[in-house]
Amino acid sequence: MNNETELVWVPKELAQKIKDVNGNEETDRQILSYVAEMKDEIRNYIANIDDDIIQFRAAMIKAKQQFKEAKDAELKELNSLWENADGDISSARDKIKSIASLVEPLKKELAEVKAQMADIRNYDIENLLKLLEQVSNYLQYDGDTGKVLRFLFANYGAKK
Numbered sequence: 175m176n177n178e179t180e181l182v183w184v185p186k187e188l189a190q191k192i193k194d195v196n197g198n199e200e201t202d203r204q205i206l207s208y209v210a211e212m213k214d215e216i217r218n219y220i221a222n223i224d225d226d227i228i229q230f231r232a233a234m235i236k237a238k239q240q241f242k243e244a245k246d247a248e249l250k251e252l253n254s255l256w257e258n259a260d261g262d263i264s265s266a267r268d269k270i271k272s273i274a275s276l277v278e279p280l281k282k283e284l285a286e287v288k289a290q291m292a293d294i295r296n297y298d299i300e301n302l303l304k305l306l307e308q309v310s311n312y313l314q315y316d317g318d319t320g321k322v323l324r325f326l327f328a329n330y331g332a333k334k
Contacts, residue, residue, distance in 0.1 A: 184208070 184192070188208045192201050312320045313327075 184205075185208075188204065191204045309323060312323050314320065
């Protein structure tokens with residue numbers, strides 16, 4: 175009998191089966207059976223990988239379609255908003271033009287008033303205001319000047 179041993183890494187399940195048998199042929203059969211099972215599992219994994227890839231591609235196509243639909247819907251909504259905004263802007267422009275047409279004559283009138291005001295001598299207006307203030311002060315007093323002014327105002331233009 176040969177006492178040489180070799181350390182081999184195998185799954186626990188296979189190691190237990192090998193310990194339970196006592197012959198080299200049975201050990202070989204267990205190992206070959208395990209290898210055959212592993213080949214079948216690998217084949218199944220490969221077949222499942224192909225199915226998984228197909229399912230993944232289908233999911234990506236579906237996601238692409240949904241993204242395209244969402245993008246198209248958003249673009250349609252943005253176009254609608256843009257068209258509405260264009261209409262709103264046109265309406266606002268029309269209103270501004272109508273208001274400007276109403277304001278234009280007022281601007282001309284104000285320019286005329288401003289031109290006329292420029293011809294008036296400010297110091298004459300100031301002197302007139304001072305005179306009116308003095309007359310008002312005299313009217314409030316009972317002195318001779320106040321009495322004469324009140325008489326003049328009361329009888330000016332009166333018919334006799």
